[in-house]
Amino acid sequence: MELCIQDLCVNFSTPSGTIPAVNHVSLTVSSQQVTGIIGETGSGKSVLGLSILGLLQSNAAVSGRILLDGRELTGLSQRELCAVRGREIALVAQNPATSLNPGVRVGRQIEEVFRLAGESRAESRKHTLELLEQLAFSQPERVARAYPFELSGGMCQRALTAIAVAARPRWIIADEPTKGLDAVVRNQVYDTFRMVREHYHVGFLVITHDLLLARKFCDRIVVMYCGRVLETNTARELFEHPRHPYTRGLIASLPHLGMKPMAGFAPAFTDQPAGCVFHPRCPHAREICRREAPGTVYCGEGSVCCHGFD
Amino acid sequence: MNQTLRYIGKKLLWTIPILLGITLLAFALGLIARGDPAVNRASADPDYIPTEEEIQALREELGLDDPVLIQYGRWLGGVLRGDLGRSLIDDKPVLDELLRLLPNTLLLSVLALAVIAAAGLLGGICLSLFRDSFLDVAGRVVLVFLMSVPGFCMAYFMIWLFAQKLRVLPTSGADGPENFIMPCLAVAIGSACVVIRLLRSSILGEMGKNYVLTAQAKGLRRGQIILRHVLRNALTPSVTYAANAFGGLLGGSMITESVFSIPGIGSYALTAISKRDYTAIQGYVLFTGFAFVLVCLLADLICAWLNPKIRLGG
Numbered sequence: 369m370e371l372c373i374q375d376l377c378v379n380f381s382t383p384s385g386t387i388p389a390v391n392h393v394s395l396t397v398s399s400q401q402v403t404g405i406i407g408e409t410g411s412g413k414s415v416l417g418l419s420i421l422g423l424l425q426s427n428a429a430v431s432g433r434i435l436l437d438g439r440e441l442t443g444l445s446q447r448e449l450c451a452v453r454g455r456e457i458a459l460v461a462q463n464p465a466t467s468l469n470p471g472v473r474v475g476r477q478i479e480e481v482f483r484l485a486g487e488s489r490a491e492s493r494k495h496t497l498e499l500l501e502q503l504a505f506s507q508p509e510r511v512a513r514a515y516p517f518e519l520s521g522g523m524c525q526r527a528l529t530a531i532a533v534a535a536r537p538r539w540i541i542a543d544e545p546t547k548g549l550d551a552v553v554r555n556q557v558y559d560t561f562r563m564v565r566e567h568y569h570v571g572f573l574v575i576t577h578d579l580l581l582a583r584k585f586c587d588r589i590v591v592m593y594c595g596r597v598l599e600t601n602t603a604r605e606l607f608e609h610p611r612h613p614y615t616r617g618l619i620a621s622l623p624h625l626g627m628k629p630m631a632g633f634a635p636a637f638t639d640q641p642a643g644c645v646f647h648p649r650c651p652h653a654r655e656i657c658r659r660e661a662p663g664t665v666y667c668g669e670g671s672v673c674c675h676g677f678d
Numbered sequence: 679m680n681q682t683l684r685y686i687g688k689k690l691l692w693t694i695p696i697l698l699g700i701t702l703l704a705f706a707l708g709l710i711a712r713g714d715p716a717v718n719r720a721s722a723d724p725d726y727i728p729t730e731e732e733i734q735a736l737r738e739e740l741g742l743d744d745p746v747l748i749q750y751g752r753w754l755g756g757v758l759r760g761d762l763g764r765s766l767i768d769d770k771p772v773l774d775e776l777l778r779l780l781p782n783t784l785l786l787s788v789l790a791l792a793v794i795a796a797a798g799l800l801g802g803i804c805l806s807l808f809r810d811s812f813l814d815v816a817g818r819v820v821l822v823f824l825m826s827v828p829g830f831c832m833a834y835f836m837i838w839l840f841a842q843k844l845r846v847l848p849t850s851g852a853d854g855p856e857n858f859i860m861p862c863l864a865v866a867i868g869s870a871c872v873v874i875r876l877l878r879s880s881i882l883g884e885m886g887k888n889y890v891l892t893a894q895a896k897g898l899r900r901g902q903i904i905l906r907h908v909l910r911n912a913l914t915p916s917v918t919y920a921a922n923a924f925g926g927l928l929g930g931s932m933i934t935e936s937v938f939s940i941p942g943i944g945s946y947a948l949t950a951i952s953k954r955d956y957t958a959i960q961g962y963v964l965f966t967g968f969a970f971v972l973v974c975l976l977a978d979l980i981c982a983w984l985n986p987k988i989r990l991g992g
């Protein structure tokens with residue numbers, strides 16, 4: 369099964385100008401592999417993920433195509449998209465604590481997905497408890513009766529995963545699943561995702577800052593910066609032989625590799641540099657980098673977007 | 679469950695000092711305003727001029743020389759036994775009069791609350807469902823217009839339209855349900871418009887929250903999301919506002935009741951004020967204060983039911 373993104377652009381119109389949050393992105397993701405999208409904050413990762421589900425705010429203008437096994441999602445009506453969401457592509461949203469409804473019991477929020485799939489109330493209750501147990505909750509009944517604010521961040525994260533898994537989708541998009549969690553809980557998230565992957569055979573698209581999770585869990589990595597894909601490769605190759613200077617900077621900032629933060633800041637979307645977007649921060653920038661945007665070069669299993677590889 | 683009960687208990691305990699405060703206020707009002715009751719009582723017969731001794735005897739009989747606190751205790755005891763005193767004008771027991779007029783006011787207020795709740799919910803949900811569409815924009819203009827028309831103008835307009843032109847509704851009295859249609863609309867429309875606007879804006883505010891994204895990603899449609907997820911979180915300000923409006927209506931709508939000649943608590947208070955019938959005013963203040971506190975208590979409990987964090991979070 370394949371998710372294919374072709375020349376996707378997302379432009380937000382705001383009072384301070386147009387924000388090209390996703391800029392000519394083309395990607396093909398296979399559900400055989402777990403794909404990770406990494407990049408600094410504001411690089412357009414969440415926007416890319418949400419555009420697949422057609423869940424961007426109303427000020428977004430989307431162009432390009434998104435194909436799910438050859439079926440175009442970009443042209444679907446809201447009603448048709450509702451049938452895709454949850455059942456074919458599910459989302460584990462950013463910020464587990466606020467991504468659950470504070471006024472509804474956790475069990476009800478999971479049951480709702482089973483109910484939408486046409487199950488009776490009793491069936492959906494039973495399946496909810498089974499699912500909670502499978503997701504390593506030791507007291508499923510108590511968790512089902514709890515409100516989100518009575519659960520810890522890690523538990524909310526697993527409850528959200530339960531919601532995503534409930535309709536047995538073919539794809540799960542997980543946005544920052546380990547953000548704000550401590551190391552032990554981050555490991556639990558990893559274990560949960562492994563279990564879901566093995567048990568349900570879903571395709572995973574993991575959006576994350578957490579390079580350690582990306583390295584452990586993902587087979588393939590996409591590196592984004594300023595709404596562009598700068599490099600893709602298998603996870604092993606990417607972490608062992610990063611090609612793009614930006615990727616090298618990201619990896620050098622990892623704690624066990626010296627924690628050297630990358631110099632400079634990402635430019636504002638409303639004021640992007642000409643040529644290569646990364647040139648103001650790039651240690652290898654040349655004359656041509658300031659003038660011309662580099663094209664994407666494919667080599668081996670990966671691709672890179674840099675003049676150094678022309 | 680335990681926490682919920684504890685929350686309700688705490689709320690109930692809190693109303694006790696508030697209610698006591700209201701009795702104190704009502705008592706003080708009587709104390710300040712009514713002059714010297716002994717003189718008033720002794721000179722009830724206009725042809726007779728009482729002597730100083732007679733007044734003093736009466737004063738002792740009425741206990742007016744006792745400390746204020748003891749007088750308050752005695753008065754409060756009376757209140758608790760259902761004795762709000764007698765009207766200074768016609769000597770009828772105040773409580774009996776209030777209870778006799780209550781059904782009309784109660785009917786008017788409950789009908790108005792029903793209109794406010796129904797219109798508020800329906801309007802608020804529709805406008806937020808079709809946000810920024812023609813319906814939404816035009817609807818909001820109409821709401822602002824209706825909100826800015828005073829209730830009595832609405833009343834006169836309706837009398838002109840329904841009673842004089844179309845001749846479908848009676849202008850005054852409280853004989854049957856048809857008598858209550860216009861008064862009810864007159865007092866309800868303004869508040870209903872406020873609730874519609876409040877609900878619309880709090881629903882749209884909630885729609886921007888993260889949990890809505892989760893609900894959308896489940897494959898729920900906009901209407902389902904509003905009804906099943908957003909509404910309960912968005913209702914609190916509207917419930918509080920509607921409760922305030924209802925509490926106010928229970929005290930009687932003086933203008934509307936007199937425009938439509940409905941014998942209710944509001945018109946009773948209006949008469950009492952114009953005739954300086956302080957015992958009656960005192961009883962009225964006490965009654966409306968209590969009604970208001972109880973309605974607010976009820977609103978708090980509804981909000982706690984809607985928001986588990988309030989009732990469980992301590």
Ligand SMILES: Nc1ncnc2c1ncn2[C@@H]1O[C@H](COP(=O)(O)OP(=O)(O)OP(=O)(O)O)[C@@H](O)[C@H]1O
Binds near residue numbers: 389425427
């Ligand atoms: N509705 C919107 N209107 C205007 N700008 C938006 C909107 N949604 C997102 N953006 C902008 O798009 C850019 C990309 O945002 P996005 O959330 O995709 O970043 P991200 O890579 O997920 O970052 P993070 O790691 O912090 O989650 C940001 O600069 C953000 O401000």
Ligand code: SF4
Binds near residue numbers: 612613648651674675
């Ligand atoms: S194109 Fe030039 S500036 Fe951009 S990353 Fe490559 S070397 Fe650096």
Ligand SMILES: [Mg+2]
Binds near residue numbers: 543
């Ligand atoms: Mg994000």
